[in-house]
Amino acid sequence: MKTIQIVKPSRFLKNKKELEKNLGVNMTIKRSMIEIKGEETNEYIAEKVIEAVNYGFALKEAYLLKDPEYTMQKLNIKDITKKHNLKLIRARIIGKEGKSLRTITNLADCVVKLINNTIILIGRVDEIENAIQAFTSLINGAKHSKVYSRLERMKSKKKMKDDEDIDLLVEK
Numbered sequence: 001m002k003t004i005q006i007v008k009p010s011r012f013l014k015n016k017k018e019l020e021k022n023l024g025v026n027m028t029i030k031r032s033m034i035e036i037k038g039e040e041t042n043e044y045i046a047e048k049v050i051e052a053v054n055y056g057f058a059l060k061e062a063y064l065l066k067d068p069e070y071t072m073q074k075l076n077i078k079d080i081t082k083k084h085n086l087k088l089i090r091a092r093i094i095g096k097e098g099k100s101l102r103t104i105t106n107l108a109d110c111v112v113k114l115i116n117n118t119i120i121l122i123g124r125v126d127e128i129e130n131a132i133q134a135f136t137s138l139i140n141g142a143k144h145s146k147v148y149s150r151l152e153r154m155k156s157k158k159k160m161k162d163d164e165d166i167d168l169l170v171e172k
Helices: 008-015 017-021 040-054 059-066 086-094 097-110 123-141 145-172
Strands: 003-005 025-028 035-036 070-075 111-115 118-124
Touching: 003 040, 008 017, 008 025, 008 040, 008 118, 017 025, 017 040, 017 059, 017 097, 025 040, 040 059, 040 070, 059 070, 059 118, 070 097, 070 123, 086 097, 086 111, 097 123, 097 145, 118 123, 123 145
Parallel strands: none
Antiparallel strands: 003 035, 025 035, 070 118, 111 118
16 A cells, blocks of 8 residues: 655546546545555555646546656756756747747657656656756757767667568568
């Protein structure tokens, strides 16, 4: 049994039956706490999914964490830079009308949320590493175009590697 503190209980109350069904656990919601009961592995997965929903991810995005290849990682902007103008740094990450954040999300194949000074990512480990490298470069002042081109190169390398893997499987 695990107890997790939640930010918006109403969000969990609306989706309680769906969460219980998809995660294989029983949940009790009391004020700002959720109590999870089930098998240990299901409890662990439920904890990760609830944490993601707590950060504002949609259920569909949070359910990605059920797959063992997917993980969630937090990146604190203050850990990367000593600059004090965090509003400007957040603006660089978000970009004009959210374009920069959307572009990095698409190129890195990750789901990303920016909350205050924390970037939260859900994706496969290698994709998250690429996204973290991109965000670190932006925070340290790299040009957006350089960051995007690096992500595009990494994405094409991954696609070529995946194509080679598929060819090897077909040959067998």
